[in-house]
Amino acid sequence: MDYTVVIAGEAGQGLQTIGGILSKVFARSSFHVFTHQDYMSRIRGGHNFYQIRFSDKPVSSSKSRIDLLVALNRESIEIHKDRLTEYGMVVYDASYVKKTYQGDEFLDVPFESISRELTGSSLMSNTVATASVLGMLGMDLNIYEGIIKESFKKKGEDIIKKNIDASRAGYDYAIKKCLKCRFSVPSGVGRPGLLINGNQAIGLGAIASGCKFYSAYPMTPSTGVMIYIASKAKEYGIVVEQAEDEISAINMALGASFAGVRAMTGTSGGGFALMVEGLSLAGMTETPIVIAEVQRPGPATGLPTRTEQADLLFLLYAGHGEFPRVVFAPGSPEQAFYLTNRAFELAEKYQIPVLILSDQYLADSQWSYEGFDLSEISFTDYRLRGREFQALKQYKRHLLTEDGISPMAVPGEGEHVVVTDSDEHDEDGHIIEDAETRVKMVNKRLKAKMESIRQEISPPLYYGDERAEIVLVGWGSMYGILKETVDVLSSKYPISMMHFSQIYPFPSIKEHDFMERLKMAQKAICIEQNATGQFARYLRSETGFDFDLKINKYDGRPFMLDELIGQIEEII
Amino acid sequence: MSLDRELYKGQTPAWCPGCGNFSILETLKEALSELQIRPHQVTLVSGIGQAGKLPHYMRCNTFNGLHGRTLPVATGIKLANHEMLVIAVAGDGDCYGEGGNHLIHAIRRNINVKLFVHNNQIYGLTKGQSSPTSLQGMVSKTQPFGSLSEPLNPLAMAVALDCSFVARGYAADREYLKYLMKEAINHRGFALLDILQPCVTFNKINTYQWYAERIYRLDDSYNNTDRKLAFETALQWGDRIPTGIIFRNNKAVFEEKIPVLKERPLKNNFNPPEDLQTLLKEFY
Numbered sequence A: 001m002d003y004t005v006v007i008a009g010e011a012g013q014g015l016q017t018i019g020g021i022l023s024k025v026f027a028r029s030s031f032h033v034f035t036h037q038d039y040m041s042r043i044r045g046g047h048n049f050y051q052i053r054f055s056d057k058p059v060s061s062s063k064s065r066i067d068l069l070v071a072l073n074r075e076s077i078e079i080h081k082d083r084l085t086e087y088g089m090v091v092y093d094a095s096y097v098k099k100t101y102q103g104d105e106f107l108d109v110p111f112e113s114i115s116r117e118l119t120g121s122s123l124m125s126n127t128v129a130t131a132s133v134l135g136m137l138g139m140d141l142n143i144y145e146g147i148i149k150e151s152f153k154k155k156g157e158d159i160i161k162k163n164i165d166a167s168r169a170g171y172d173y174a175i176k177k178c179l180k181c182r183f184s185v186p187s188g189v190g191r192p193g194l195l196i197n198g199n200q201a202i203g204l205g206a207i208a209s210g211c212k213f214y215s216a217y218p219m220t221p222s223t224g225v226m227i228y229i230a231s232k233a234k235e236y237g238i239v240v241e242q243a244e245d246e247i248s249a250i251n252m253a254l255g256a257s258f259a260g261v262r263a264m265t266g267t268s269g270g271g272f273a274l275m276v277e278g279l280s281l282a283g284m285t286e287t288p289i290v291i292a293e294v295q296r297p298g299p300a301t302g303l304p305t306r307t308e309q310a311d312l313l314f315l316l317y318a319g320h321g322e323f324p325r326v327v328f329a330p331g332s333p334e335q336a337f338y339l340t341n342r343a344f345e346l347a348e349k350y351q352i353p354v355l356i357l358s359d360q361y362l363a364d365s366q367w368s369y370e371g372f373d374l375s376e377i378s379f380t381d382y383r384l385r386g387r388e389f390q391a392l393k394q395y396k397r398h399l400l401t402e403d404g405i406s407p408m409a410v411p412g413e414g415e416h417v418v419v420t421d422s423d424e425h426d427e428d429g430h431i432i433e434d435a436e437t438r439v440k441m442v443n444k445r446l447k448a449k450m451e452s453i454r455q456e457i458s459p460p461l462y463y464g465d466e467r468a469e470i471v472l473v474g475w476g477s478m479y480g481i482l483k484e485t486v487d488v489l490s491s492k493y494p495i496s497m498m499h500f501s502q503i504y505p506f507p508s509i510k511e512h513d514f515m516e517r518l519k520m521a522q523k524a525i526c527i528e529q530n531a532t533g534q535f536a537r538y539l540r541s542e543t544g545f546d547f548d549l550k551i552n553k554y555d556g557r558p559f560m561l562d563e564l565i566g567q568i569e570e571i572i
Numbered sequence B: 001m002s003l004d005r006e007l008y009k010g011q012t013p014a015w016c017p018g019c020g021n022f023s024i025l026e027t028l029k030e031a032l033s034e035l036q037i038r039p040h041q042v043t044l045v046s047g048i049g050q051a052g053k054l055p056h057y058m059r060c061n062t063f064n065g066l067h068g069r070t071l072p073v074a075t076g077i078k079l080a081n082h083e084m085l086v087i088a089v090a091g092d093g094d095c096y097g098e099g100g101n102h103l104i105h106a107i108r109r110n111i112n113v114k115l116f117v118h119n120n121q122i123y124g125l126t127k128g129q130s131s132p133t134s135l136q137g138m139v140s141k142t143q144p145f146g147s148l149s150e151p152l153n154p155l156a157m158a159v160a161l162d163c164s165f166v167a168r169g170y171a172a173d174r175e176y177l178k179y180l181m182k183e184a185i186n187h188r189g190f191a192l193l194d195i196l197q198p199c200v201t202f203n204k205i206n207t208y209q210w211y212a213e214r215i216y217r218l219d220d221s222y223n224n225t226d227r228k229l230a231f232e233t234a235l236q237w238g239d240r241i242p243t244g245i246i247f248r249n250n251k252a253v254f255e256e257k258i259p260v261l262k263e264r265p266l267k268n269n270f271n272p273p274e275d276l277q278t279l280l281k282e283f284y
Helices: A015-028 A074-083 A111-119 A122-137 A142-151 A157-177 A198-208 A223-236 A246-259 A269-285 A312-317 A333-350 A360-364 A386-390 A435-455 A476-489 A514-520 A534-543 A561-571 B021-034 B051-057 B070-080 B092-098 B100-109 B154-160 B174-186 B208-212 B227-235 B277-281
Strands: A002-011 A032-038 A045-055 A066-071 A084-092 A106-108 A194-197 A211-216 A239-242 A262-267 A289-295 A326-328 A353-359 A366-369 A419-421 A461-464 A470-475 A495-500 A502-504 A523-528 A549-552 B042-046 B061-064 B085-091 B114-119 B165-170 B191-196 B215-217 B241-248
Touching: A002 A015, A002 A074, A015 A032, A015 A045, A015 A122, A015 A142, A015 A194, A015 A366, A032 A360, A045 A074, A066 A074, A066 A122, A074 A084, A084 A122, A106 A157, A111 A122, A111 A157, A122 A142, A122 A157, A142 A157, A194 A198, A194 A333, A194 A360, A198 A211, A198 A223, A198 A289, A198 A333, A198 A353, A198 A360, A198 B277, A211 A223, A211 A246, A211 B070, A223 A239, A239 B070, A246 A262, A246 A269, A246 A289, A246 B070, A246 B100, A262 A269, A262 A333, A269 A289, A269 A312, A269 A353, A269 A419, A289 A333, A289 A360, A312 A353, A312 A502, A312 A534, A326 A333, A333 A353, A333 A366, A333 A435, A353 A360, A353 A476, A360 A476, A419 B051, A461 A476, A470 A476, A470 A514, A470 A534, A476 A495, A476 A523, A476 A561, A495 A514, A523 A534, A523 A561, A549 A561, B021 B051, B021 B114, B021 B174, B042 B051, B042 B070, B051 B061, B051 B085, B051 B114, B070 B085, B070 B092, B070 B100, B070 B114, B085 B092, B092 B100, B092 B114, B100 B154, B114 B174, B154 B165, B154 B191, B154 B227, B154 B241, B165 B174, B174 B191, B174 B241, B227 B241
Parallel strands: A002 A066, A066 A084, A084 A106, A211 A239, A211 A262, A262 A289, A289 A353, A326 A353, A419 B061, A470 A495, A470 A523, A523 A549, B042 B061, B042 B085, B085 B114, B114 B191, B165 B191, B215 B241
Antiparallel strands: A002 A045, A032 A045, A032 A366, A194 A366, A326 A502, A461 A495, B165 B241
């Protein structure tokens, strides 16, 4: 069983609510769930859709074909009807869209009039629609009723009852009328699953890592990280500040970090462009910071609500001058959760900026999991506080040490003063201009740290045939689609995936043998969502390896599983 | 009892002899010692320019950051540790030019940060270009036809924004400047203290003599809580230039409105949450 449900309509019609609830019902019914969102940069109107795939086997990408389309307007039917599978169905409200469609695949459920008849208003139309989908699929209504009770708890018994009545009516109507429905959904056997998207996973990872300060300027598609952390701020003792611009956002976070707390900011490409000087400041003052850059297609304003992986080289080289950094690009919400924790640990340990590179596809896609292993989360306080700081005879913020790491004290917790400077400085943190100190500081800040940092970086994840002749190489949000592609194609070819999530510094090729696998492959294909093959270029600059096959997509939309498989089969 | 001023002794300043910055530096040390604020209890945040070097010439916690970005850094520090006295020292180019947007929003927030602006109406470090407060017509190498834009009036702008403390001092009137610094530090809320400071090397118009002929202290009868009067006073410029506390109010302080900071500074609560299961459960 492997079904795709698409909810489509205009912005403002509530398709996110319907999509969100259905995904939750599927996850709670112990199915594997993968969702992605396609929306326009507008508040009302236009055409948006929410795509859900659920299966009794693991899923980590979307398909082109639709098994069940919930059409909230006429345009949605026109746009998506050619995507229906052989037994695919469309459910819609003929009186609302003012057109009746002929054909077995169309099921007219009067969402609005059912809602009106039962409750006196059209407000429950989406409840009717949601329940009718469950009816068509032949699933149980219990889980949905549970969700209604949870989400309307604060609104009172009356609202709960009205929603439950509306859901039952929609459910019964669909069962009675959908004689052509051939869906067969087994009743769940496993445990209810956790459902989380990329932005939430970064936010959750940050809170779990002890992030206490988050300053940002809202920018799609990164705002979800800020919204999640802000929603937990009071409960978990976090200060979240909406800055006047991205320049302020990164500088505030650096101030908070200097003063003794773990701090983070988040943005998308255009906002990150404004942060670049601040990134360099973090490098010079050795102030730990974690930055989430959730990409959207550029240049300039680009396609604000869509996806691309075109900021990789920008992030690797952003900032004037030379300083150490780490760049992670998680491939799934699970990786985003653990890598955000790793980002904080490395930022604090080495007193450097650590960047998390995500994109709209990962940010808004939900994945289901049995759970996250919280024992994998680590926390070490690398700062010098209280008595330990006070007990020092003298203190130098930028003390020259063999490993390049100077003691990082919390100002005010001892009689010593903590001094740092964006100018080149001496061990005390005071401005200097002499050549000798300059060289010592660069060696300490950059060279001494860089080799140890490289040791912290894990090799790429290898998945599939150990003796693969075809190796699919990708990074960041390509993980899910490449993994499933390998699953599908492995019955036909000796194929595997090599996925990079720890991007910079490049994993040591002296200590790991992943490059041998690439060299041995007859066909190595680098698959990325950008026009110029930025990762392929980066890998070549680090290893000399040249990809002869590349697949690049830059239309702002994610790869569909069948689409990518088609493209791969065409070139191998 | 004042603290020993030797406590604040820093590096030898590299400013030009006669620079107005010397008296600002010495006055600040005096103000801190009289208020008994020890070096580790204060953080100076500075940017770039001659004013930006001030923290190096005394002993205190210091974040000498980027040009124009003093206020965001100071805001971050204050939010992470609201028990720390945080003073941003900036120049007119730094704070009224490069970082103008941050000033507007720091005033809006009313974060309890003190901003001391060394306003010499010229760019010193880059050797003599006009600044946002240069008088119209001031000729420089980059403005051969004279500065064409009108000078910014930071005090009138601050009063218009209902800034909770607006004052002007003069570098050569040290006794009064010390009083203004102490008042600014003791004020609860954001405080802007604009300090007129002659640049002896590059500014040949606004000299010590030019100021001496114009500067006067606001007298005790001046009502600094009257916003309309404050706006009028802030607009005074030319033959007579007022110094003193031009405007003050007692509106709520930003960090006091944040529930998380009610009990203790954020930095004291640095450990990650113990109960992560509750957070995870919401995703099921």
